Amino acid sequence: MHIYGRCTINKRRRPNDKYQRILEAAIKVFAEQGFFQSTIAQIAREAGVADGTIYLYFKNKDDILVQFFNYKTKQVFDGFRAEVNKGDNAVDKLRNLVRRHLAEFQRDRNMAILYQSETHQSFRMAEKQIKEMSNMYLDIVAEIVEQGQQEGMIRKNLYLSLVKRFILGAVDEVINTWIHSGGHYDLVSMADPLVDLFIEGVGNRGQST
Amino acid sequence: MHIYGRCTINKRRRPNDKYQRILEAAIKVFAEQGFFQSTIAQIAREAGVADGTIYLYFKNKDDILVQFFNYKTKQVFDGFRAEVNKGDNAVDKLRNLVRRHLAEFQRDRNMAILYQSETHQSFRMAEKQIKEMSNMYLDIVAEIVEQGQQEGMIRKNLYLSLVKRFILGAVDEVINTWIHSGGHYDLVSMADPLVDLFIEGVGNRGQST
Amino acid sequence: MHIYGRCTINKRRRPNDKYQRILEAAIKVFAEQGFFQSTIAQIAREAGVADGTIYLYFKNKDDILVQFFNYKTKQVFDGFRAEVNKGDNAVDKLRNLVRRHLAEFQRDRNMAILYQSETHQSFRMAEKQIKEMSNMYLDIVAEIVEQGQQEGMIRKNLYLSLVKRFILGAVDEVINTWIHSGGHYDLVSMADPLVDLFIEGVGNRGQST
Amino acid sequence: MHIYGRCTINKRRRPNDKYQRILEAAIKVFAEQGFFQSTIAQIAREAGVADGTIYLYFKNKDDILVQFFNYKTKQVFDGFRAEVNKGDNAVDKLRNLVRRHLAEFQRDRNMAILYQSETHQSFRMAEKQIKEMSNMYLDIVAEIVEQGQQEGMIRKNLYLSLVKRFILGAVDEVINTWIHSGGHYDLVSMADPLVDLFIEGVGNRGQST
DNA sequence: CATGAATGAGCCTTCATTCAT
DNA sequence: AATGAATGAAGGCTCATTCAT
Numbered sequence: 001m002h003i004y005g006r007c008t009i010n011k012r013r014r015p016n017d018k019y020q021r022i023l024e025a026a027i028k029v030f031a032e033q034g035f036f037q038s039t040i041a042q043i044a045r046e047a048g049v050a051d052g053t054i055y056l057y058f059k060n061k062d063d064i065l066v067q068f069f070n071y072k073t074k075q076v077f078d079g080f081r082a083e084v085n086k087g088d089n090a091v092d093k094l095r096n097l098v099r100r101h102l103a104e105f106q107r108d109r110n111m112a113i114l115y116q117s118e119t120h121q122s123f124r125m126a127e128k129q130i131k132e133m134s135n136m137y138l139d140i141v142a143e144i145v146e147q148g149q150q151e152g153m154i155r156k157n158l159y160l161s162l163v164k165r166f167i168l169g170a171v172d173e174v175i176n177t178w179i180h181s182g183g184h185y186d187l188v189s190m191a192d193p194l195v196d197l198f199i200e201g202v203g204n205r206g207q208s209t
Numbered sequence: 210m211h212i213y214g215r216c217t218i219n220k221r222r223r224p225n226d227k228y229q230r231i232l233e234a235a236i237k238v239f240a241e242q243g244f245f246q247s248t249i250a251q252i253a254r255e256a257g258v259a260d261g262t263i264y265l266y267f268k269n270k271d272d273i274l275v276q277f278f279n280y281k282t283k284q285v286f287d288g289f290r291a292e293v294n295k296g297d298n299a300v301d302k303l304r305n306l307v308r309r310h311l312a313e314f315q316r317d318r319n320m321a322i323l324y325q326s327e328t329h330q331s332f333r334m335a336e337k338q339i340k341e342m343s344n345m346y347l348d349i350v351a352e353i354v355e356q357g358q359q360e361g362m363i364r365k366n367l368y369l370s371l372v373k374r375f376i377l378g379a380v381d382e383v384i385n386t387w388i389h390s391g392g393h394y395d396l397v398s399m400a401d402p403l404v405d406l407f408i409e410g411v412g413n414r415g416q417s418t
Numbered sequence: 419m420h421i422y423g424r425c426t427i428n429k430r431r432r433p434n435d436k437y438q439r440i441l442e443a444a445i446k447v448f449a450e451q452g453f454f455q456s457t458i459a460q461i462a463r464e465a466g467v468a469d470g471t472i473y474l475y476f477k478n479k480d481d482i483l484v485q486f487f488n489y490k491t492k493q494v495f496d497g498f499r500a501e502v503n504k505g506d507n508a509v510d511k512l513r514n515l516v517r518r519h520l521a522e523f524q525r526d527r528n529m530a531i532l533y534q535s536e537t538h539q540s541f542r543m544a545e546k547q548i549k550e551m552s553n554m555y556l557d558i559v560a561e562i563v564e565q566g567q568q569e570g571m572i573r574k575n576l577y578l579s580l581v582k583r584f585i586l587g588a589v590d591e592v593i594n595t596w597i598h599s600g601g602h603y604d605l606v607s608m609a610d611p612l613v614d615l616f617i618e619g620v621g622n623r624g625q626s627t
Numbered sequence: 628m629h630i631y632g633r634c635t636i637n638k639r640r641r642p643n644d645k646y647q648r649i650l651e652a653a654i655k656v657f658a659e660q661g662f663f664q665s666t667i668a669q670i671a672r673e674a675g676v677a678d679g680t681i682y683l684y685f686k687n688k689d690d691i692l693v694q695f696f697n698y699k700t701k702q703v704f705d706g707f708r709a710e711v712n713k714g715d716n717a718v719d720k721l722r723n724l725v726r727r728h729l730a731e732f733q734r735d736r737n738m739a740i741l742y743q744s745e746t747h748q749s750f751r752m753a754e755k756q757i758k759e760m761s762n763m764y765l766d767i768v769a770e771i772v773e774q775g776q777q778e779g780m781i782r783k784n785l786y787l788s789l790v791k792r793f794i795l796g797a798v799d800e801v802i803n804t805w806i807h808s809g810g811h812y813d814l815v816s817m818a819d820p821l822v823d824l825f826i827e828g829v830g831n832r833g834q835s836t
Numbered sequence: 837c838a839t840g841a842a843t844g845a846g847c848c849t850t851c852a853t854t855c856a857t
Numbered sequence: 858a859a860t861g862a863a864t865g866a867a868g869g870c871t872c873a874t875t876c877a878t
Contacts, residue, residue: 033332055854169380169385170382194375197371201410202364227841227842248867270868469848473849479847535749541661572829580801580817583797584801590799592793615790617830620775621780679838679875688873
């Protein structure tokens with residue numbers, strides 16, 4: 001009995017470990033070579049397991065990508081809302097969102113790379129998950145903007161759904177550039193200037209030059 | 210006599226025709242299924258030629274993608290500069306750029322899809338071409354911004370390289386959303402509101418709410 | 419305990435088995451159709467494995483040929499030296515060499531065919547291995563001849579490097595003829611008459627006719 | 628009648644030129660890369676004609692090889708007989724044969740390479756032609772040997788069919804070595820020492836060392 | 837006669853997935 | 858649970874051959 005107890009403890013921990021290891025390994029390999037150019041064998045080697053073992057934790061290759069969005073990315077995006085709520089006003093909240101977004105993607109570069117790649121495909125493996133996450137993000141932005149409008153910090157004559165994309169797109173591209181430049185500079189420091197651009201735009205409002 | 214005239218016309222057009230037909234077919238197939246999930250056989254069928262014929266015009270599968278950037282996309286981007294120059298001031302120029310950008314990508318949706326996909330990969334087939342084109346775009350934006358600063362329409366305390374990404378990213382995301390929503394609305398109509406956001410931001414500058 | 423012993427035996431034999439089976443199958447197919455006209459599918463069918471399995475044991479099609487020379491042929495040629503050493507004098511040694519040569523090639527007709535084919539190509543897949551083996555053979559012959567010269571059984575006014583080719587060539591051709599005639603007569607019985615020709619030549623030395 | 632005469636002259640010369648050019652080009656390409664690794668396109672380029680033109684003169688790729696044996700090689704071998712007949716006695720004739728053999732193969736190295744390759748294949752494209760030519764050669768040798776036996780220069784207790792292979796094989800191997808060494812030395816100078824070996828063998832006939 | 841663009845059958849090789857151990 | 862050998866379908870690419878010009 002106590003013999004099996006030991007096993008059970010191991011079983012609940014170990015497999016989970018292995019799930020994590022495989023997922024992380026896959027993210028790394030996918031990030032480096034792209035999903036279709038990565039092989040199960042490469043992921044297995046990176047994870048230090050046998051090829052077949054992967055199929056004990058994932059239905060198939062596609063499923064790894066789905067799990068990436070379901071588990072890894074979801075977690076990150078869920079953190080956004082909490083972070084946003086720490087802000088007092090709309091601008092603070094937006095700043096928190098952008099800062100956290102950049103921070104998380106900087107913290108896990110492989111995730112950042114894979115996320116950027118897969119969300120910009122035409123035929124997306126995890127369409128549902130991506131749409132969901134993207135919508136969550138856009139909803140947060142929408143809420144912030146609407147709150148800001150009520151607070152008087154954000155103007156009202158805005159095409160809201162465009163504003164959402166405008167903000168997400170800018171952040172995305174900042175990340176994308178960071179990725180393709182090798183990721184050697186600090187991404188978070190872009191947050192404040194970026195939010196400033198969102199709020200103020202580039203226009204000169206009548207001040208002297 | 211005039212009989213032969215007809216023939217000559219045909220003869221000079223044919224080879225070019227086939228290159229074009231294959232390239233267009235490939236762009237369509239790539240756009241629909243992604244580069245790696247597309248097969249030479251599919252492209253050939255779409256183009257109405259035999260599989261082997263493709264290799265008379267392209268070195269290999271990868272080369273088709275490179276040619277896409279070298280030929281199709283390059284042409285589009287080259288048109289941007291001319292369009293920009295038609296503008297009188299910086300804001301006009303920016304508006305022209307964004308409008309043309311959206312118009313071209315709307316005009317050729319498959320190109321838009323493929324361009325968006327491939328430029329956001331981590332391992333990019335046509336890295337050189339993409340970098341070149343991206344830089345050209347960013348240079349144009351930079352020139353516009355600098356001109357705007359001299360004209361007094363754009364404020365001077367700006368992190369220029371961030372502004373470039375900010376603008377490109379927003380446009381990119383607008384296109385991306387349009388693509389994933391099925392491309393059933395007018396993309397060009399987003400140009401003016403978008404440029405407005407670039408210039409004015411979303412902030413409320415002290416007017417009454 | 420002894421239970422595992424059985425398993426170990428099986429486990430250690432299996433992989434080797436498949437390597438052998440594929441190699442033998444390949445030799446047979448190559449012998450029958452020639453290297454370039456043979457397909458991986460044919461070899462796989464002959465070996466009773468799937469096409470892909472071949473690539474678990476061989477890098478590619480060319481590698482099978484290289485392994486043939488590295489493994490199969492090398493082994494045969496290594497046996498020559500031992501056989502030669504059993505002879506007392508030079509003529510005995512030569513006789514042993516030729517006899518063993520013919521015997522081995524007769525014993526494995528497919529090997530004989532493949533060896534003859536590939537060593538006479540202009541562009542040889544396994545150039546290095548072939549050169550090495552050929553040189554080993556010629557060296558053996560040279561040693562025999564030199565010993566024979568010291569023993570006084572072989573005359574001294576000889577162009578040694580020509581003698582080597584003279585002997586190897588004659589043996590080769592005897593094998594070649596045997597192959598192309600269907601291999602239905604005894605090859606080894608040619609050894610003694612052949613060595614007699616090497617030693618005595620065809621000339622009539624003044625004896626009465 | 629005379630009408631056709633004119634045409635015949637033209638027709639028989641011009642096409643013949645091209646036929647020759649293609650055949651020579653093919654021999655060169657085959658010699659360099661082997662039959663199966665050579666392409667019609669390579670041959671066409673080497674001959675300075677279009678791919679399709681080759682099919683006006685040859686039925687297919689295989690046919691080029693057949694024509695090589697039918698035309699090129701046949702011609703060379705036919706010359707052997709005439710050369711042999713110039714000899715007075717058997718040994719002279721043998722010397723003439725070997726000398727001419729080596730001379731012809733030295734004169735056209737590509738022919739030599741191709742001939743050696745193809746005659747040693749197991750599955751031979753031009754089996755009939757090769758057998759025929761080989762037999763012609765062996766017949767000549769047989770005649771010489773028999774004549775020599777009558778003349779008393781060649782001993783009678785010989786296994787004739789073995790002697791034939793013995794001689795052909797030695798010459799073949801001398802050529803083969805010459806080919807694989809780069810063909811930079813004089814092949815014909817091997818003729819006399821080689822014939823000496825045929826006649827005298829390597830044995831020491833009782834003379835003091 | 838000559839051309840060379842077009843064809844499409846065929847082959848090598850990869851790799852996701854399975855399953856006996 | 859874990860393994861990794863085995864599978865075989867699928868795809869990129871080549872090239873002998875044809876045929877309209």
